[in-house]
Amino acid sequence: MAKVDFGGMVREACLSYVPDARIGDYVLVHVGFAISKVDEEEAARTFQYLAEMDQLNELQDGEGDQGP
Amino acid sequence: MKYLDEYRDKRVAQKIVDEIERTITQPWVLMEVCGGQTHSIVKYGLDRLLPEQVELVHGPGCPVCVTSLEMIDRAHAIARRPDVIFCSFGDMLRVPGSHSDLFKIKSEGGNVRVVYSPLDCLKIARDNPAKKVVFFAIGFETTAPANAMSVWQAREQGIRNFSVLVSHVLVPPAMIGILASPNNRVQAFLGPGHVCAIAGWTEYEPIVDQFKVPIVITGFEPIDILQGVLMCVRQLEHGRAELENGYTRAVQREGNPAAQKMIERVFVVCDRAWRGLGVIPQSGYGLSEEFRDYNAELIFDVGNIHALEPAICMSGEILKGLKKPLDCPAFGKQCSPENPLGATMVSAEGACAAYYNYGRHLVDIETLTAKG
Numbered sequence: 001m002a003k004v005d006f007g008g009m010v011r012e013a014c015l016s017y018v019p020d021a022r023i024g025d026y027v028l029v030h031v032g033f034a035i036s037k038v039d040e041e042e043a044a045r046t047f048q049y050l051a052e053m054d055q056l057n058e059l060q061d062g063e064g065d066q067g068p
Numbered sequence: 069m070k071y072l073d074e075y076r077d078k079r080v081a082q083k084i085v086d087e088i089e090r091t092i093t094q095p096w097v098l099m100e101v102c103g104g105q106t107h108s109i110v111k112y113g114l115d116r117l118l119p120e121q122v123e124l125v126h127g128p129g130c131p132v133c134v135t136s137l138e139m140i141d142r143a144h145a146i147a148r149r150p151d152v153i154f155c156s157f158g159d160m161l162r163v164p165g166s167h168s169d170l171f172k173i174k175s176e177g178g179n180v181r182v183v184y185s186p187l188d189c190l191k192i193a194r195d196n197p198a199k200k201v202v203f204f205a206i207g208f209e210t211t212a213p214a215n216a217m218s219v220w221q222a223r224e225q226g227i228r229n230f231s232v233l234v235s236h237v238l239v240p241p242a243m244i245g246i247l248a249s250p251n252n253r254v255q256a257f258l259g260p261g262h263v264c265a266i267a268g269w270t271e272y273e274p275i276v277d278q279f280k281v282p283i284v285i286t287g288f289e290p291i292d293i294l295q296g297v298l299m300c301v302r303q304l305e306h307g308r309a310e311l312e313n314g315y316t317r318a319v320q321r322e323g324n325p326a327a328q329k330m331i332e333r334v335f336v337v338c339d340r341a342w343r344g345l346g347v348i349p350q351s352g353y354g355l356s357e358e359f360r361d362y363n364a365e366l367i368f369d370v371g372n373i374h375a376l377e378p379a380i381c382m383s384g385e386i387l388k389g390l391k392k393p394l395d396c397p398a399f400g401k402q403c404s405p406e407n408p409l410g411a412t413m414v415s416a417e418g419a420c421a422a423y424y425n426y427g428r429h430l431v432d433i434e435t436l437t438a439k440g
Contacts (some may be wrong), residue, residue, distance in 0.1 A: 006069075007069035007072070009149040011184075014185075014187065014214075014217065016217065016326065016330075017213055017324055017326045017327045017330075018091065018326075019326060026071055028262065028265060028318055030186025030210055030211065030214065030262060031157070031185050031186065031211055031214045032184055032186075032187060032188075032214065033185070033213060033217070034268075035210065035213065035262065035266055035324060036262075036265040036318045036319070037328065038071055038317050038318060038323060039316065039317045039318070040071075040213075040317070042316040042317040043071050043317035045316075046295070046316055046317065047074055047075070047080070047291070050080050050083065050084060050291065050295060051077075051079075051080050051384070053083050053084070053087055054083050054086065054087070054146065063421050
């Protein structure tokens with residue numbers, strides 16, 4: 001069992017299903033069990049893509065305007 | 069809180085909605101499977117944020133909603149016994165059976181306890197050796213590893229006064245049932261994020277192939293859901309039907325091997341009755357023969373159960389995405405969270421409860437003004 005911090009509230013959770021979890025990792029917890037480790041790189045990558053999506057569109061629109 | 073707050077960012081939400089509007093050229097019907105996703109959609113008003121051509125219909129992914137009436141009546145019969153301490157997750161407490169609910173049984177003197185984790189039951193069993201502790205083990209694949217662990221540890225620790233009443237349900241057979249239905253309108257799915265964190269997504273690939281529907285594994289925060297919708301719309305607009313992972317920070321194709329191993333040790337796949345949908349073959353987990361000493365269905369003889377559903381309730385059609393809560397004449401009138409008539413109102417994650425709790429029965433959808 002490990003202590004998991006839910007944004008200030010600390011509860012115990014069983015780590016049997018995330019054997020490679022280490023202190024400082026983020027985990028998904030369901031009914032007192034950690035079921036998955038949060039892949040922090042993927043989280044950042046996805047969010048960055050979404051946050052910059054409109055800039056990508058501006059670039060593509062720009063190219064379209066520069067036709068012959 | 070990191071990995072929560074940014075996935076609720078309003079500006080990013082608007083960017084995704086704008087991209088959906090740029091992409092979409094015709095109406096599409098999408099179903100989100102999980103009750104938690106339904107709850108998020110209604111709470112954050114995502115269905116109102118999205119362009120009109122996107123119709124979100126709500127699926128059967130609320131385990132409390134789909135636990136069969138017969139199983140609930142069985143639970144109540146066991147809970148009434150004076151030698152039993154009946155343990156359950158909190159959201160089962162007010163689920164109405166044919167005659168009563170666990171909360172009423174508790175107020176009438178039944179020993180009913182709410183637990184946060186199934187492991188809490190083991191302590192209760194050790195502390196009460198003269199009583200039989202029974203845990204109501206419901207849920208989808210997400211909860212199965214936790215419930216399995218409680219049985220496994222009970223055996224490891226030599227606890228003899230603990231048993232489980234199992235009513236697990238599985239998502240893929242329910243999806244297939246919906247897609248195979250002659251009235252089906254669903255053209256793409258927001259797949260169940262935490263179910264797939266456990267089970268992976270290999271069982272959904274044949275569904276994509278057979279029915280040619282896009283399935284996008286989706287999380288639960290507003291940004292996750294909007295991203296899932298965008299990925300579905302992009303596929304639909306380009307005539308693609310693929311399985312995509314929109315929840316990469318939590319889900320891999322193979323899922324969680326340690327969790328799957330425990331499930332396989334303790335449970336077997338079986339036919340399961342779904343409230344509102346009927347019996348779906350091979351759609352649930354039951355306790356394996358090896359653990360029969362922990363099987364409350366075998367231990368307690370509660371006689372014949374005759375389950376009685378109210379005729380007015382249309383939750384079966386709501387769970388299949390054919391109707392919405394506002395289509396039901398009883399919604400917000402005879403039927404409310406305080407007095408639920410059927411499956412989709414009983415749990416906070418059910419579609420009817422979600423609509424009610426966020427005031428959808430009070431607001432005229434067209435004009436967004438108060439009704440009455």
